[in-house]
Amino acid sequence: MDRRVLTLSRSRGTGEPIRMVVEEALDTWSFVFEELGLEYVEP
Numbered sequence: 001m002d003r004r005v006l007t008l009s010r011s012r013g014t015g016e017p018i019r020m021v022v023e024e025a026l027d028t029w030s031f032v033f034e035e036l037g038l039e040y041v042e043p
Helices: 018-036
Strands: none
Touching: none
């Protein structure tokens, strides 16, 4: 099976897999929501 990884380029170095970029953003926003005492409400 041929598995390809889609990457995003940043200003320096090689690309980073999109999965890692999404996980990093999720971690960041989860922290912000938790610290502000906000809850996620599905639309």
